[in-house]
Amino acid sequence: MELTAELGSKIINEARKLINENIIIVNTQAIIIASTDASRIGQFHEGAEKTIETNSVIVLTREHQKTMQGIKPGINLPITINQKVIGVIGITGNPTEITPFASLMKKMTELLIRESMYIQESEWESRALEVLFLDWIQLDSLPPDFLSRAEVLGIKHTSPLRCSLLYIHDNPESHQINDLKRWLDLTLDSTLIRWGNNRLLLLTEEKDQSKSKLYLHSQLTSFQTYARTHLHVKTSIGIGSTVDSNVIKSSYQNAVKALRVAMNSQAIIFYEDLLLEICLDDVDHHLKKEFINRIISPIQEEDQLLHTLKVFLENNLHLKNTAKELHIHINTLHYRLKRIEKLTNLNPKATYSIASFYSALYYLDEKTK
Structure with a gap:
């Protein structure tokens, strides 16, 4: 697991809810990758380097500031995952005042990192499963492995x-x-x-x-x-x-x-x-296109009429239920159905027309999807 600037910023945002001090996150190269003070990002931190080397908490004072590069008074705590140091969290301030928070900060940081690791592993597993199934659904026979x-x-x-x-x-x-x-x-x-x-x-x-x-x-x-x-x-x-x-x-x-x-x-x-859909699916693509053109091309650009026809068929030709779903008066529905019949020369209430309309709409849905 490698600390990133994005994860470092997330840790700092959560840490600021617990303590109102300046905080830095440092990677294993002792470079500050996230900080409440943006001007420190990218700087080398010698105190963090020693924290990483010794895997121990280091208290930094004004005396250390005279001899060590890039530090401020405060506390450096190693971030350890699976007994390996992956970075440092530093809290700037009077060591006496901030020491009581140090252990809590370390635990919170490591919990956030473990949560991030779990999310990454879950995302990896999800992607791996998706790739496996993309292969699986195309195979006519399975390879041995x-x-x-x-x-x-x-x-x-x-x-x-x-x-x-x-x-x-x-x-x-x-x-x-x-x-x-x-x-x-x-x-x-x-x-x-x-x-x-x-x-x-x-x-x-x-x-x-x-x-x-x-x-x-x-x-x-x-x-x-x-x-x-x-x-x-x-x-x-x-x-x-x-x-x-x-x-x-x-x-x-x-x-x-x-x-x-x-x-x-x-x-x-x-x-x-x-039943019917199985037969419809086996029709040649060009025949489907021609069927759409023959049956509903006169109303294909009439969105209102096309939608009315769909809802009418979905409601099994029930006028009252269709009008209710469309939020229109039943007389308006009668007018639209007559308009459909006039434009297509097919009566939406006749058996042959119902089958034709259903098939054409099925192919149209297939085409648009």
Whole structure:
């Protein structure tokens, strides 16, 4: 562990809450890297050099100031982590007055550094897990050493396995993501990975497939409730298929498809419960584009009409519920639906048109994401 100027500044900010004296943080080269007196940063501190060499507390007086470079009267305390000196904290002032604070300052400093080390280790582990899974979800077969590599990172799951993707809406803050991760860690026996800015990737064992689906749905329903009521964030969850080997590529891909469907209604969607969407996903990209153009191009730039159509379909053609969600009068809704029919030549209440609109909107969502 190496002391940085950033960490030194953090230590000083916390130390000033306990003692109203000038403080310096010195690295192992005896260079001041942080100080309440900015003019001292970058200076050599001979007293700190001796503190590092002897691994002992050194009291500096005005007499020392005459013969030692870069010092002021006060106390120097070694900062030790795992019995190794990694720097010095110096408190400037009358040694008699500041000595009672010295031991407390040393302990507080070392606690802050250990906390920083823990955060760094957690961030390293998180990045390592993300890299591992980026490899894992692309593999069609596992190299011999892959599971050993996974075990080093604490992944000991055995097949069958299932991937789930959890999406947190509205640009969540870091503390909200951390709270959600903590809840999942405490509730589910799984591997959890931060997957971009607002997604989490969950890997679970499916030991008893007849029960695990119900159990997983129940736990993730509780997760959504916690997120909504305690953190005021909405979530959507796509759950992939179960795979009978440690190759999780297909489960991940299916979780992506399920999440895309779940996004519209903040729902929990299992891939195996999808029917129409499985067929829609197998359509060629160019045919999807042509289908969008044929069905909804007349209203594609009409944001109000497009949104009205989406909400109408999501509410299963229920006029009253649609109007309520859109915050409009039901007569306004009738007008918009007639406008959609006029522009597209498709009646939003007719079976064929409903299937066509649903498919086109599904492809449009896929395109924009």
